Amino acid sequence: MAKNLAEAFKPTSYKISGHTPRNVQVLKHALEQVDGEMLSDLYGKGEVIENFQHKMADFLGKEAAVFFPSGTMAQQIALRIWADEKQVKRVAYHPLSHLEIHEEDGLKELHHIETVLLADETRVIELEDVTGLDKEIACLLLELPQREIGGQLPSYETVEAISDYCRKRKIRLHLDGARLLEILPYYQKSAAEICALFDSVYISMYKGLGGVAGAILAGDVSFTETSKVWKRRHGGDLISLYPYILSADYYFEKYKEKMGHYYQDALQLAEQFNQCPYISTLPETPVSNMFHVHLAKPKDEIEPILVEVYEETGVGLTSYTRESGGEACYFEVSIGDGYGDLPKAALEETFTLLKEKLRDRG
Amino acid sequence: MAKNLAEAFKPTSYKISGHTPRNVQVLKHALEQVDGEMLSDLYGKGEVIENFQHKMADFLGKEAAVFFPSGTMAQQIALRIWADEKQVKRVAYHPLSHLEIHEEDGLKELHHIETVLLADETRVIELEDVTGLDKEIACLLLELPQREIGGQLPSYETVEAISDYCRKRKIRLHLDGARLLEILPYYQKSAAEICALFDSVYISMYKGLGGVAGAILAGDVSFTETSKVWKRRHGGDLISLYPYILSADYYFEKYKEKMGHYYQDALQLAEQFNQCPYISTLPETPVSNMFHVHLAKPKDEIEPILVEVYEETGVGLTSYTRESGGEACYFEVSIGDGYGDLPKAALEETFTLLKEKLRDRG
Numbered sequence: 001m002a003k004n005l006a007e008a009f010k011p012t013s014y015k016i017s018g019h020t021p022r023n024v025q026v027l028k029h030a031l032e033q034v035d036g037e038m039l040s041d042l043y044g045k046g047e048v049i050e051n052f053q054h055k056m057a058d059f060l061g062k063e064a065a066v067f068f069p070s071g072t073m074a075q076q077i078a079l080r081i082w083a084d085e086k087q088v089k090r091v092a093y094h095p096l097s098h099l100e101i102h103e104e105d106g107l108k109e110l111h112h113i114e115t116v117l118l119a120d121e122t123r124v125i126e127l128e129d130v131t132g133l134d135k136e137i138a139c140l141l142l143e144l145p146q147r148e149i150g151g152q153l154p155s156y157e158t159v160e161a162i163s164d165y166c167r168k169r170k171i172r173l174h175l176d177g178a179r180l181l182e183i184l185p186y187y188q189k190s191a192a193e194i195c196a197l198f199d200s201v202y203i204s205m206y207k208g209l210g211g212v213a214g215a216i217l218a219g220d221v222s223f224t225e226t227s228k229v230w231k232r233r234h235g236g237d238l239i240s241l242y243p244y245i246l247s248a249d250y251y252f253e254k255y256k257e258k259m260g261h262y263y264q265d266a267l268q269l270a271e272q273f274n275q276c277p278y279i280s281t282l283p284e285t286p287v288s289n290m291f292h293v294h295l296a297k298p299k300d301e302i303e304p305i306l307v308e309v310y311e312e313t314g315v316g317l318t319s320y321t322r323e324s325g326g327e328a329c330y331f332e333v334s335i336g337d338g339y340g341d342l343p344k345a346a347l348e349e350t351f352t353l354l355k356e357k358l359r360d361r362g
Numbered sequence: 363m364a365k366n367l368a369e370a371f372k373p374t375s376y377k378i379s380g381h382t383p384r385n386v387q388v389l390k391h392a393l394e395q396v397d398g399e400m401l402s403d404l405y406g407k408g409e410v411i412e413n414f415q416h417k418m419a420d421f422l423g424k425e426a427a428v429f430f431p432s433g434t435m436a437q438q439i440a441l442r443i444w445a446d447e448k449q450v451k452r453v454a455y456h457p458l459s460h461l462e463i464h465e466e467d468g469l470k471e472l473h474h475i476e477t478v479l480l481a482d483e484t485r486v487i488e489l490e491d492v493t494g495l496d497k498e499i500a501c502l503l504l505e506l507p508q509r510e511i512g513g514q515l516p517s518y519e520t521v522e523a524i525s526d527y528c529r530k531r532k533i534r535l536h537l538d539g540a541r542l543l544e545i546l547p548y549y550q551k552s553a554a555e556i557c558a559l560f561d562s563v564y565i566s567m568y569k570g571l572g573g574v575a576g577a578i579l580a581g582d583v584s585f586t587e588t589s590k591v592w593k594r595r596h597g598g599d600l601i602s603l604y605p606y607i608l609s610a611d612y613y614f615e616k617y618k619e620k621m622g623h624y625y626q627d628a629l630q631l632a633e634q635f636n637q638c639p640y641i642s643t644l645p646e647t648p649v650s651n652m653f654h655v656h657l658a659k660p661k662d663e664i665e666p667i668l669v670e671v672y673e674e675t676g677v678g679l680t681s682y683t684r685e686s687g688g689e690a691c692y693f694e695v696s697i698g699d700g701y702g703d704l705p706k707a708a709l710e711e712t713f714t715l716l717k718e719k720l721r722d723r724g
Contacts, residue, residue: 022401022404024393024398024400024402025399028398028605031386034386035386038385039386039390040384042384069598072594072599073596103594105596106594110595110596111472212402229466233467233472234597234598235431235436235596236432238431240573242389243606244605272392
C-alpha cells in the first residue's frame, strides 16, 4: 500500500515550514540558561511574569501587558471587556477569524457576544466594510495577517483609515496579532507603530516566535487589570506560568530579528511554487513569512506525487493537503528557522521533480 | 524597624509546610529524565497527554480523564456539563468552596449558574444539609478535605450516604478532590473506591502532588468528551501542555506513596501546637496532611514572637497570619517533603521557645 502523506513527511530530512520540531528539547533549551533557584510566578505575580509583561508592553508600545496561557482566552476576554464597556454585546470580525472557526464558539457560549462577519472568505476587511456596518458594535477585531486566506494584509493606509474611523465612532479596535512580528518587514513599521492604531493587542508567543505556548494581551492599565479578573474566571490565572514565560522570552530574543529573512525566503519560495504547473500561491506575492499553496488537482492525485518527491529528495513540503472545492486542494507554508538548513541543491531538485511529475500526470 | 513575618520566614533553613521551594528547579528535575526527542502534545492529542490521562483514569477508577491547565477551569466545566444535562442551572456547595471565594465568580459570570450554599463556615456538609435542600439542583460539589476549615472531613459513611441519596434523587455528585490523595490514609480507602461514589472528580497536580500546575478531570467518556469542548471554549486547550503533564507525572510518582507519612507527621505536629498556650489546631486531630493553627492573640502580638522564634531556631512555621475575628489569627500548615528534613532537636527547640515567649507575653 502506498504511504500516506503524513507518514512520508515525517522522516524527511528537511521541512520547509516552521522552526525545529515541537518536542521537549524546545523547552529544555530555553531552561538551560535559567538559574534553577529562580522563583516561580505565583498567580500572576512575581518577577518572572512581571518582568516579561513589562518587556512586552514596552515592545508593543502599550501601558501594560498580561501573559495568558492562550490567545483563545486572551481575545475572548478583550472582546468581553469592550462589550461590557459600551454595554453593546456585539463585535465584528472576519468570517475566518480564529474566534469564529477554531474556538467551539467560546465567545458566544461563555460571553454571549453576537458577531457581525465583515468581508468574505476571499479577501481581507477593507474600510468600506467597516463604514458600511448597519449595526452598532463595541469592537472590531482585525487579524493581521489574515491567516486562513494565506496571510493576506490590507494596505497600511487602510489600517490607519479603519483606526481613524473607529476612534471617531467610538468603536474599539482590537488587533489579533498572532503573527504580528511576521508582518513588520512588509509594513516597514515597528510593532509599537502598528499597535498605536489599536486599543488592545494580542500576540502569540508560539507561532513565528517559537515558544512552547502562551500569549500576550496588551493595552491601557485599566484594560489589562480587568483582563486579569477575567483570566482568573476563565481558569487561566495559573499558580505557575513560568514554563511558557521563560520559553516565550528565550525564543522571542532568538527569532524576533529574523522575520525579515523569513519574509525574503517566503518571497523566493512562493516564486518557485508559482512556476509549477497547476500550482498558485495565495497571496501570489507573500506579505509575511506565510502563504498558501493551491493545487488545481484533487487531493488523491496530488498526494501520491508529493510522497514520491519527499522520498526522492528528503525534502518535506507539507504533511497534509486540505480539499478546497471539488477538484482542488491546498496547504499552508510558514517559514521559520528550519528553511535555512535546507541546501539550495535539494530545493532545486525538489522543484524540478515536482514540475516533472505534475506535467507527466497532469 | 522589626522585620515582618514574610521577610523573617524566607531565609529560615527549615520550613514545616510544603515540598521544596516553588522554583524553576522543580521543572528542571522533572525534565531531566525525559528524552528531548519526545514530541509535544498537540491541542489535547498525542502520546504524552493521552498516556497520562489513561494512567490517571485508571488510578481514579474512571472511564476517562482529561488534563486541564487549572482546577478552576476543570470544575466550572464539570458543573456546567451537569447543569446542561439536567437543564437546571443550579448547583450546591460549601460556602468556603474554591468556586465561591477564589475564582472571581467565574461560575456565575461565565456560566450563569446559581449556587446554593450548604452547611456553614464552621463545619463540613452533612447528609441532613443535602436532604434538607428545598431547591432543585443539578449537582452537589463536595470538597474532600474542606480546605478553608483546616481540611476537615465528613465521616466516610456520610459520604456514602450522600452519594446514595444523590443517585436516588438524580443529583450529580462532583468531587473537588484537589487534595484527594492526602485523605486516603485517614479514610483507609483507595482513590478509586472514593471516586466510585462520585459522577465526576477533579484532582490537583500541584498541591500535595507537587507538580508545576495542572489538574485532572475524570468521569464517563461522554462527560470527559464534552469537557474537552468546554476546555477549548475556555482557552485551555493549549497547543502544548507537556511542561505541566511531565512534571505532574514525575511528582505523582514521587509523592503518591508518601501521603501516609505526611498524615502521621501532621498528627504529631498538631499535638505539639496544641500544647502551646493560646494555640489550638483545626481540626484538633488532623485527618490529612493539613490543619489550621489558630492563635487566640492579635496578629500584631503574635507575629513579632514568630519572627524571634524563626531567627533563633532557623525553623519557619508560616510566612503569614490571617486575622480571624477581632483578637485572633490563624495560619495553615500542610505537610510535604520539607518536613522530613527538619531535625527533631530544631523542632523541639522551636516549640520550647514558642511556649516560653507566649507564656511570658501572654
